[in-house]
Amino acid sequence: DAGVIQSPRHEVTEMGQEVTLRCKPISGHDYLFWYRQTMMRGLELLIYFNNNVPIDDSGMPEDRFSAKMPNASFSTLKIQPSEPRDSAVYFCASRPSSGVYNEQFFGPGTRLTVL
Amino acid sequence: TQLLEQSPQFLSIQEGENLTVYCNSSSVFSSLQWYRQEPGEGPVLLVTVVTGGEVKKLKRLTFQFGDARKDSSLHITAAQPGDTGLYLCAGAPPNTGNQFYFGTGTSLTVIP
Numbered sequence: 001d002a003g004v005i006q007s008p009r010h011e012v013t014e015m016g017q018e019v020t021l022r023c024k025p026i027s028g029h030d031y032l033f034w035y036r037q038t039m040m041r042g043l044e045l046l047i048y049f050n051n052n053v054p055i056d057d058s059g060m061p062e063d064r065f066s067a068k069m070p071n072a073s074f075s076t077l078k079i080q081p082s083e084p085r086d087s088a089v090y091f092c093a094s095r096p097s098s099g100v101y102n103e104q105f106f107g108p109g110t111r112l113t114v115l
Numbered sequence: 116t117q118l119l120e121q122s123p124q125f126l127s128i129q130e131g132e133n134l135t136v137y138c139n140s141s142s143v144f145s146s147l148q149w150y151r152q153e154p155g156e157g158p159v160l161l162v163t164v165v166t167g168g169e170v171k172k173l174k175r176l177t178f179q180f181g182d183a184r185k186d187s188s189l190h191i192t193a194a195q196p197g198d199t200g201l202y203l204c205a206g207a208p209p210n211t212g213n214q215f216y217f218g219t220g221t222s223l224t225v226i227p
Binding site: 004035041042043044045048056091093102103104106107108109 | 146156157158205216219220
């Protein structure tokens with residue numbers, strides 16, 4: 001298995017632009033998580049899905065952020081409009097419902113820079 | 116508000132030395148995980164502890180969960196350059212199911 005796939009790996013954009021981050025979870029995994037990592041705040045859970053349904057989005061910082069999971073093999077995290085404070089590394093993770101101790105498998109991340 | 120505080124934040128040691136990193140909280144967790152993250156990659160799970168007082172060993176790494184399930188430690192014996200990375204603890208509060216809260220991490224550098 002290729003593991004969790006994220007694209008793009010790096011994104012540089014200007015303030016006000018729309019940014020879309022993509023994730024392909026591991027096949028057969030029922031849960032998908034979006035995290036954001038910064039030096040100041042560490043790794044924060046933004047939202048997670050179970051069987052393509054958003055379960056908890058309380059970590060989404062504001063209305064500029066939205067996430068979708070149209071099918072079991074694809075999810076997007078969109079920021080519109082983007083701001084410099086959104087600069088961070090965004091991780092997608094997935095896990096199966098039958099996994100031991102809720103082990104999450106992380107993708108390599110997308111490094112976002114908003115100028 | 117950071118539920119999990121890790122210390123030290125940065126640690127640089129010589130190859131062969133021993134070290135301990137700590138993960139502390141005022142909250143109780145039903146389980147606690149330790150991850151290692153290398154530059155440019157996502158975190159990778161090392162261990163999960165679920166019972167207060169539990170000790171798990173993974174080769175040169177020893178993990179302990181506090182009796183009250185509020186804190187944990189990771190001890191590395193005879194550190195090697197391959198141990199270099201960011202060590203993250205993550206705790207799951209009771210009855211939250213899938214939500215893990217991550218600490219800010221300890222960045223370890225092992226100098227050859």
